[in-house]
Amino acid sequence: MSTPKRVFNFNPGPAALPLEVLETAQAELLDFKGTDMSVMEISHRSKEFEAVIQTAEADLRELLGIPANYKVMFLQGGASLQFAMVPMNLRLAGASADYIVTGSWSRTAFKEATKLGTTRAAANTEKESFKCLPASLDLDPNAAYLHFTSNETIHGVEFFTEPTPPAGVPLVCDMSSDFISRPIDVSRYALMYAGAQKNAGPAGVVVVIARDDLLERTPANLPVMLDYKALAASGSLHNTPPAFAIYIVGLVLQWAKKLGGLAEVEKVNRRKAELVYKAIDESGGFYRGHAVPEARSIMNIPFRLPSEELEEAFAREAKSNALIGLKGHRSVGGIRASLYNAMTAAGAEELVKFMKEFQKKNG
């Protein structure tokens, strides 16, 4: 096969995958490791698939530095199902849970948890149009847990330092859109979850990392597919797992290891984001970033242009220049550049070049 053309894919998720991951998947799609079967056709209880899932877990443990007293699960239903599973499993009977609301996704997590029991907003920046992180937190010392969203995909605000919960309150994080984008100290978290379809793989699998003591909270008689304790005990193999999605996650993790691990990944991510923010800041107000500078995400950069017509023209002309997926989320409008791990520095440079040309023509 000839080298494929590749667009620069700024989609917010599902998003770009590393080219070599796709090439490996393509090469072995009909014959996985000499089985003469596709990885989609082998048993999830075969030694070949065991190697896939165990290697993925081991690589993730190595990349993130996951301590031995945490379980790793590869589940289905996306972060959206975790919005329900977290309170179902972790909010002890009669207790309340605290949520930090900093954007569309944490607001949804908060709403879902509220359906199921007592929930408090420890902070809510909606009045500030989700442009910033909260100046202070109103924390419940008896909360069952404190939930936050490390990066808001739609509003482009990111926590680079975890909020500190009161002593004894477990910290729970939706890390969907900055998972494995930089090193973190896993021991500061009690539980984290991340839909894979931004940095870690395709849609169809969500990674959950939970400290062992949290699993003891799972109440009796939860349906098994919603029961962290049972799912962790089965090694994500209670029922047939989303095998192909897990396989692709495994390839992405191997690729990240080859890049030199998360410290190297973060360097590239910071460099890409700096390029785009610099272009915004040096545009004399033609481009206006949504987030305040202190809260700027290095993953998702939503920004506005002087008019909606210009925003539409920007997205359209960018697409015809092979810069794909730049239209902002329908709830916010404008433009959004998502710069996940698989976006190359060359892609960010191309975007900046296009931004400058577009401004010259239309500014």
Place this chain on the structure above:
Amino acid sequence: MSTPKRVFNFNPGPAALPLEVLETAQAELLDFKGTDMSVMEISHRSKEFEAVIQTAEADLRELLGIPANYKVMFLQGGASLQFAMVPMNLRLAGASADYIVTGSWSRTAFKEATKLGTTRAAANTEKESFKCLPASLDLDPNAAYLHFTSNETIHGVEFFTEPTPPAGVPLVCDMSSDFISRPIDVSRYALMYAGAQKNAGPAGVVVVIARDDLLERTPANLPVMLDYKALAASGSLHNTPPAFAIYIVGLVLQWAKKLGGLAEVEKVNRRKAELVYKAIDESGGFYRGHAVPEARSIMNIPFRLPSEELEEAFAREAKSNALIGLKGHRSVGGIRASLYNAMTAAGAEELVKFMKEFQKKNG
């Protein structure tokens, strides 16, 4: 690429996929329909993915003859999550649900429903080692619904005629392992669900087909990912769907249409099953089928040999003859041949040839 070697894959699920489906997926893995992106990299809200999911739904409607007053959903969590979602959505407050227990899977569905509310066994063939269908049903005329499992993957018993519920009681079916294996009258069912990884695609997506009036039963304040009404209203796009798995399901449905539809698919399936049952019946007791003849599944054929040693040798030697996945389920033992849609008649013939040779050597 040269024509690949292919084994005969008798796995119970994940299972064989049609070769041409895999070849199409491979050919367009890096460039889906001229997007210069993988189908895993495109937005689930793009016109390209809309075409994927809408075409899959239209083809499924055509193949199964799904009436207009039914919704089709492509969800996550497998049939195992449906075991919980069915009672959560359909068992009206205070009501009881009836379950027909004919094997391992319907027993599990029954157990999960029992965790969440009142459940009755309308029949249970466990004392008969799940070898047969129930001789009679003890039906609750006020049941919220009647649930059955049309084909028991592990025990190899299959309903070819649906049980008849009392007037007004909706019929609910786990159709995971005989879905799209033969024509059915969808209008006899109120809701059916099927994990794709047997006849319809890879693991990671479950198809749910629900009559509109059933969706009105969904209680308020269910988590949205467990809420049929909300999921149906969103066209399976409430959150990021398992896009690649849905894409493969779409290719499988196109393949089934090209074969001539489900009447043709059933002919091949019946021919394959007849070959294997004939080999069992003509073996003079060397091979003993698990199910009684009246209940024999045309999808999964579990059978025993005179000793466990011979069973192990059978599975091992079969594998070295490129007949894969014949070991029985760990809960039942013995041998199981799964003959899903993608298994060719040639595969069934090879298996029968091997059975005869093995018996000659060891009988």
